[in-house]
């Protein structure tokens with residue numbers, strides 16, 4: 001199950017192959033969308049607007065719980081949900097707004113499972129990212145996310161900012177997004193399309209089975225990328241380089257690719273950070289569960305370690321040592337955990 005999934009060491013693969021692979025996965029998704037077997041199953045916006053559909057087609061929904069045949073009342077409910085979503089998402093979505101409008105479950109999955117994200121290429125304001133997969137689909141170890149920075153041209157042509165300042169500005173500006181995973185395609189891409197923040201081919205089919213109430217906006221891969229855009233160092237380094245190129249050309253044309261070496265460096269730093277988070281979490285747990293001093297014992301005059309109990313930190317210390325941490329690092333972490341427990 002995904003909870004205990006650890007991406008294989010070579011999940012990053014060869015970046016040149018990844019660039020090719022990313023193009024083909026998006027193409028495959030779009031081809032499937034237009035397949036002759038898929039088209040009759042799509043409940044289109046015009047079906048909903050007209051309030052009727054071709055009854056030769058048996059269409060179902062899960063609105064209000066169980067899966068059943070759709071009715072004209074359902075179409076009215078869908079129309080209302082579309083109006084609410086349209087109202088909510090006017091004016092463009094920034095990375096932070098996408099995080100804010102996402103579902104708890106997607107945020108939790110992003111935090112727990114998606115530990116690594118690398119910007120792999122850029123063409124003007126469109127950046128392609130790669131993240132590790134969450135382990136739910138067998139043999140899928142990575143996903144691709146495209147992000148269009150809608151203010152890229154403005155920032156690239158501005159004489160008032162350095163490339164780095166321009167990159168920092170883009171963190172807070174509106175975006176368009178897409179991910180190749182099923183969650184994004186079948187649950188959220190319709191919402192992103194009507195909200196005006198779907199990158200690439202627009203989705204006009206209403207998610208009558210997966211998401212008839214139109215909840216949430218982004219999958220865990222996209223959310224990890226949004227977090228990187230809001231506060232990550234790898235994104236700023238990459239976008240600064242991209243804007244340096246953009247600002248140097250009159251026509252603002254710029255392409256940028258991450259080297260294999262740099263991508264490996266980014267991933268290594270991110271996994272170290274994740275390891276540290278896990279260690280701190282374990283330490284806090286150990287401190288919380290450590291035997292408490294017996295305050296009711298008479299005449300003890302305060303806490304005295306019980307010599308009959310094992311040192312709660314001894315096992316931790318030996319495990320950290322085996323992981324290659326120094327005594328100084330281990331002591332500092334235990335101290336920090338004690339203070340935060």
Ligand SMILES: [Zn+2]
Pocket residue numbers: 143179180181182183184219220221222
């Ligand atoms: Zn995704």
